[in-house]
Amino acid sequence: MENIITLAHGSGGSATLALIDNVFKKYFKNDILSAGDDSAKLDIGNSRNIVFTTDSFVVTPIFFKGGNIGKLAVCGTVNDLATSGATPLYLSCGFIIEEGFSFEELEKIVESMAVTAEECGVKIVTGDTKVVQKGAVDKIFINTSGIGILPEGVDISGRNAKTGDKIIVSGTIGDHGSCILLERENMGFQAEIKSDCAPLAGMVQDMLRVTRQLHVLRDPTRGGVATTLNEIAAQSNVTVQIYEEKLPVKREVQGVCELLGMDPLYMANEGKLLIFVPGDKAGDVLEVLKKNDYGKDAAIIGEVINESEAKVVLKALSGGTRIIKLLAGDQLPRIC
Amino acid sequence: MENIITLAHGSGGSATLALIDNVFKKYFKNDILSAGDDSAKLDIGNSRNIVFTTDSFVVTPIFFKGGNIGKLAVCGTVNDLATSGATPLYLSCGFIIEEGFSFEELEKIVESMAVTAEECGVKIVTGDTKVVQKGAVDKIFINTSGIGILPEGVDISGRNAKTGDKIIVSGTIGDHGSCILLERENMGFQAEIKSDCAPLAGMVQDMLRVTRQLHVLRDPTRGGVATTLNEIAAQSNVTVQIYEEKLPVKREVQGVCELLGMDPLYMANEGKLLIFVPGDKAGDVLEVLKKNDYGKDAAIIGEVINESEAKVVLKALSGGTRIIKLLAGDQLPRIC
Structure with a gap:
């Protein structure tokens, strides 16, 4: 294994899989993580049908034809829940914002998150905001995590x-x-x-x-x-x-x-x-x-x-x- | 309201509260978010006692006396669940890593996340890794989101x-x-x-x-x-x-x-x-x-x-x- 992280490790391809196997799965060992799907199936109390997933969004440019980083952040996590067959219910969102970012752009992003969440019937129920000094992040990164519920008898993997x-x-x-x-x-x-x-x-x-x-x-x-x-x-x-x-x-x-x-x-x-x-x-x-x-x-x-x-x-x-x-x-x- | 985001908006103080009220709560309107606690109380299927929270970690330096960004990322989210009275069960983690970051430091961070999660009895069940080019993020940022279960009869807010x-x-x-x-x-x-x-x-x-x-x-x-x-x-x-x-x-x-x-x-x-x-x-x-x-x-x-x-x-x-x-x-x- 090389000794530094390269862009390839974030590509979703073979280097990403190697990073997951050699670092994350090495330390975070458990059956649920090992399943390797885009969302985790959880037992909580009496419920055996809850799914959970997370994704961070770092796209550049943050506004593009057909969407923006906010719409993408809602769709990406909703889709990771949906690919288990689950009905998405709740999202969290964590914003990391660069000092000097405009309120106008932030509002556009947040508004399209709200519109997209409304379309999918999910609620954004908890959040976090960090602001870092100029140069410590490129404009804005967003993490969304999501919870959904699996219908009975659905086993998609x-x-x-x-x-x-x-x-x-x-x-x-x-x-x-x-x-x-x-x-x-x-x-x-x-x-x-x-x-x-x-x-x-x-x-x-x-x-x-x-x-x-x-x-x-x-x-x-x-x-x-x-x-x-x-x-x-x-x-x-x-x-x-x-x-x-x-x-x-x-x-x-x-x-x-x-x-x-x-x-x-x-x-x-x-x-x-x-x-x-x-x-x-x-x-x-x-x-x-x-x-x-x-x-x-x-x-x-x-x-x-x-x-x-x-x-x-x-x-x-x-x-x-x-x-x-x-x-x-x-x-x-x-x-x- | 000013027209740009300042470091004060990430301080957790009055400017953060104004940002939450004027932007996030304006668009993400729902009863659960409005409760204003560090974790959201959710109804999922037959369960009315699930709590959910998220936090992004951007601390600098990433290693400090008594911990590092990884330990902090597990503790922070576990503690936000715990302050509702919940037993923390599951965590997600989302890494955003700068190109060129060392595997050795990443392993130290991941290992201390695993050790801390073990201490609290929580499982890290789902994750995401993004790598961005040099200068687009300062070393490494980590988001953790968490799910816990509230014991019957506990109402802490x-x-x-x-x-x-x-x-x-x-x-x-x-x-x-x-x-x-x-x-x-x-x-x-x-x-x-x-x-x-x-x-x-x-x-x-x-x-x-x-x-x-x-x-x-x-x-x-x-x-x-x-x-x-x-x-x-x-x-x-x-x-x-x-x-x-x-x-x-x-x-x-x-x-x-x-x-x-x-x-x-x-x-x-x-x-x-x-x-x-x-x-x-x-x-x-x-x-x-x-x-x-x-x-x-x-x-x-x-x-x-x-x-x-x-x-x-x-x-x-x-x-x-x-x-x-x-x-x-x-x-x-x-x-x-």
């Missing part, structure tokens, strides 16, 4: 992928990453790419009304669809096959990625779900997704082809296949 | 102070603030002042075994005992009287404060409780505190003298009285 599962993505991929890249680099492109930043708890509830047999749900944020599929393949010890021709990618996103040598499969999403569901339920799930505002472009992109080797295989447009690895290094720091 | 309550402080005041001040200013003092940073949940459980009639518990962190007493006086609309001669202050802390023109009453504590308890229970509570490792210097420092005017009055050694206000401005930024 990265460990549950099974041979025969179809893999659905709930819409176009790479929108958030491409948006941030363009905003940041100020490259003079005319491309109008908006972040997909959105709260997905309602969409999860829609799917659960159609079937309780959702095996895996995950939001492909840092590291993109490629990294998230690798995490699931590893947790479930399965081979995942996806088809390049099936991947929904906006023309503008494809264009930006080609120009800059990026791959939409590794670009962050902030309003998309990956769904693993038994083949005979995939049609019903797809139908309900397409009726949701955030799921119009949903598509079946692949399947689980066996349960013996943890890997992700892409059938390319060209007809060949290639192994898709976890993100290595860091494609774009401070994406969320 | 800043709103519950009553005429006749005795006010107990669980030990010497100003230790953490003085320690950080000395570490930071490198003033060449020989004073060996250690932070009091400690998890207090066990001490709260000890008190609850003696009486369920604890009215108010609060840990006087940012803004110190003076600010916390003012918050309680305002929440309960009572007059609080304290006696200068009764305040336990270490000789070294008193010395440093005198030299630097600081007041121990406004210096942060990270391992102390303020306890409001009916007069006839105060002796029993004091006794049990003194048996606890973290409560040996506990003392009765005052009482609630009436329920009509929200203020804090100090009877000075000189015999005179003066009004003690909330901290205004910022005595010492990044104390926690």
Whole structure:
């Protein structure tokens, strides 16, 4: 292990996983943390169905097309709860603000947190504010932690992928990453790419009304669809096959990625779900997704082809296949 | 209201309260947040006794006598849960790390979080790591959020102070603030002042075994005992009287404060409780505190003298009285 933290350790890819294994899991050993999902399932008193998650947001720029750091902070944590199948209920928020930050911008951020929380039916119930001197933080960072409740009989986890599962993505991929890249680099492109930043708890509830047999749900944020599929393949010890021709990618996103040598499969999403569901339920799930505002472009992109080797295989447009690895290094720091 | 955020807005004093009222409470309106205690009381499913809190830690230096930012991050959130009377159960942790930070220091921090969590019987069950480029954060910031469970029949809140309550402080005041001040200013003092940073949940459980009639518990962190007493006086609309001669202050802390023109009453504590308890229970509570490792210097420092005017009055050694206000401005930024 290197002796310093690098940006790659925050990428969500292989270096992040190594950091988690070699430092955090080494000291914070317990069954709940070891489960490795985006939210922890807890027993509290008589309740065995409470989920808990946390996320810090350091995105730059703090305002971008389709959202801002505040909206992102609510969506990110709501979505981590939702991917367990839970109904999100309560959020905390911790602000770390740089001295000299404007009240006007703070109010805009807080207002969009309130609007997004309202949309998801979650309450922001506790908070903390720290202010640090100029230069000790870049503008504003926000942590949100969230609590939700799991409906009876729902067991969704990265460990549950099974041979025969179809893999659905709930819409176009790479929108958030491409948006941030363009905003940041100020490259003079005319491309109008908006972040997909959105709260997905309602969409999860829609799917659960159609079937309780959702095996895996995950939001492909840092590291993109490629990294998230690798995490699931590893947790479930399965081979995942996806088809390049099936991947929904906006023309503008494809264009930006080609120009800059990026791959939409590794670009962050902030309003998309990956769904693993038994083949005979995939049609019903797809139908309900397409009726949701955030799921119009949903598509079946692949399947689980066996349960013996943890890997992700892409059938390319060209007809060949290639192994898709976890993100290595860091494609774009401070994406969320 | 000014148009920029200043260090005073993070002081825990009057500017922080104004920020909370004018921005956060304006948008995040709900009964739970409005209660104004350090942790939120939640209904989840069949459970009406779950508490939830969050805190971000930005202390500098990150290692200090008696602790480090990791130990502080566990103690701070455990203590915010404990001051509701809850048994802390689960913590999340969110790390924001500067590129180039050393693994060795990170491991020391994580290890002391694990040791402190073990001491309190809490599990760290979910986490998040962000890495930002050099200069975008000062070394490392940590958010911890926590969940605890309230025993039946316990109702502890800043709103519950009553005429006749005795006010107990669980030990010497100003230790953490003085320690950080000395570490930071490198003033060449020989004073060996250690932070009091400690998890207090066990001490709260000890008190609850003696009486369920604890009215108010609060840990006087940012803004110190003076600010916390003012918050309680305002929440309960009572007059609080304290006696200068009764305040336990270490000789070294008193010395440093005198030299630097600081007041121990406004210096942060990270391992102390303020306890409001009916007069006839105060002796029993004091006794049990003194048996606890973290409560040996506990003392009765005052009482609630009436329920009509929200203020804090100090009877000075000189015999005179003066009004003690909330901290205004910022005595010492990044104390926690």
